[in-house]
Amino acid sequence: MQSCKILVPTGMLGSGCPEEAIERGFSMRPDAVAVDAGSTDSGPYFLATTHSKMTRGAVRRDLAQIIPRQLDAGIPLIIGSCGSAGTDAGVDYVADICGEILTEIGRTAKIAKIYSEIRATDLVDRLARGQVRPLPPSLPLTKEEIESCIRIVGLQGAEPMQKAIRDGAQIILCGRATDTAVLACVPLMKGLPTGASWHAAKIAECGSVCTERLRLGGVMITVTSAGFEVEPLHIDNRCTVASVSAHMLYENSDPFRLIEPGVILDASGAKYEQLDHRRVRVTGSFAETTSYTIKLEAARLAGYQTMSFVCIREPKVLERFDQWLSSLEEVCASWIRDNMNVSSQEYDIDFRPYGWNGLGGNWPPGSGVPFEVGLMVLVTAETSELSLQIARACNPALLHWSGDPSAPMPSFAFPYSPAETPRGPVYEFAMNHVVTVDDPLDLFRMEYTEGGQ
């Protein structure tokens, strides 16, 4: 029976895989190594700035473990969403580290760099041609919104990576890509079933998250014409029906359907069975072909922020905390308006009482009187200077506000000096949209280099 093994060393490049687990994985003769290096989960900052969340040292350590073995085995290494957000700079960052390692071990390798950034003018043209549509709960994009973005990326499907492999690349570095495409591209290339290939990729995308123990490295997926099997790389770890089936739910708004470029995975009829102590077999996954869409991600500047933080233990305040907080918010607003002559349209101020209801939401009342509350105040404005000035204007209230004109003046506890911390520019995600393309390679640029020379 035809089969294809994909070694997934870790759920995130830079989080490490024990040496014995990697060793065991390669001894099982995989057909490719695939690993994700990014996510939107850490926020829009990484897309806006192109900074990598994983340190260079951590990424280097993981790659140094993989590259010599992968080249010895003569199999491709595919890395998705390089540098955390899959920006062009993120691809170059990982390419640079690969080059360094190759030079150090005296080897060379053909590296494919597949860039995902999309120019605003290109997207505006596609918008005008009616090719861009919103995903729920978002509204249609406008030209102005596109032009206000700092950076836009499209999520690659499997096809650009497959082209790179066909062109002989040994290390394939993708900009932003769907987590699953990175793992599914080789089984799909080998003609294995679409449903099993995408479902296996979804299960293994986060490495050990589909196993019982999270710190023992990644997993191996074996896709066959009948379905797929998943097992942990480490001999002391297990995959169970519960651990594997639960991962189909993870970070997925729909438990059965997963929309990928050109395909919808339908796992509603999937059967999970325990093959032995450590392995799970999955059959009955289906996929249907749909129009080919590329999901977009973008970041835009939301303003410049300053943070203040103060701790309150005064029982007289904590006993009537909600009332005190409302009066504090009012006095700050009036000082900003009257003393600074700044209107409420020019800034945003957010009071977050940690230890009371710091996460907001409709918290059930009557939780008692806390021992202390840490109050964080975030001011966002168009310039760094304005956000700092507003935060400074609130400083006397954060220090001394009793909320009761007849009470003696309290002094609350600032943990450091100065009490205001500029946080610099802050960003927001700006797109939840897809663009329909004629060719899966349309939006992506490919370059080949010889690494290690």
Add this chain to the structure above:
Amino acid sequence: MTTLRDIARHVRSKNAGPFWVTVDIFLDGDAEFERVCGAPWLNPNSISQIFGVNASSVKVFPIPEQNVLKISFPRRYPQGGIHDRDQHSGQQFVLLLGQKV
């Protein structure tokens, strides 16, 4: 009074992309699963009130084969925006723990 916390094996919440939250409720057996399915708050209207979101976009998926309930809804604020207080939505499930079953 029995609450969700008393009978669920595990409850978790997480982002499903920057614009959605998803909550998974894992139950031990069919009886527990049926009990939570019958809870008065397990419908889009009540969920929307608990989390302060629009009822029309709340989705509830019962998965009897796994004794799991999945609830998904758009985030109140997109992830990482200036009003987001829970970047990974990892603490959102706590609002369900005290609900009666």
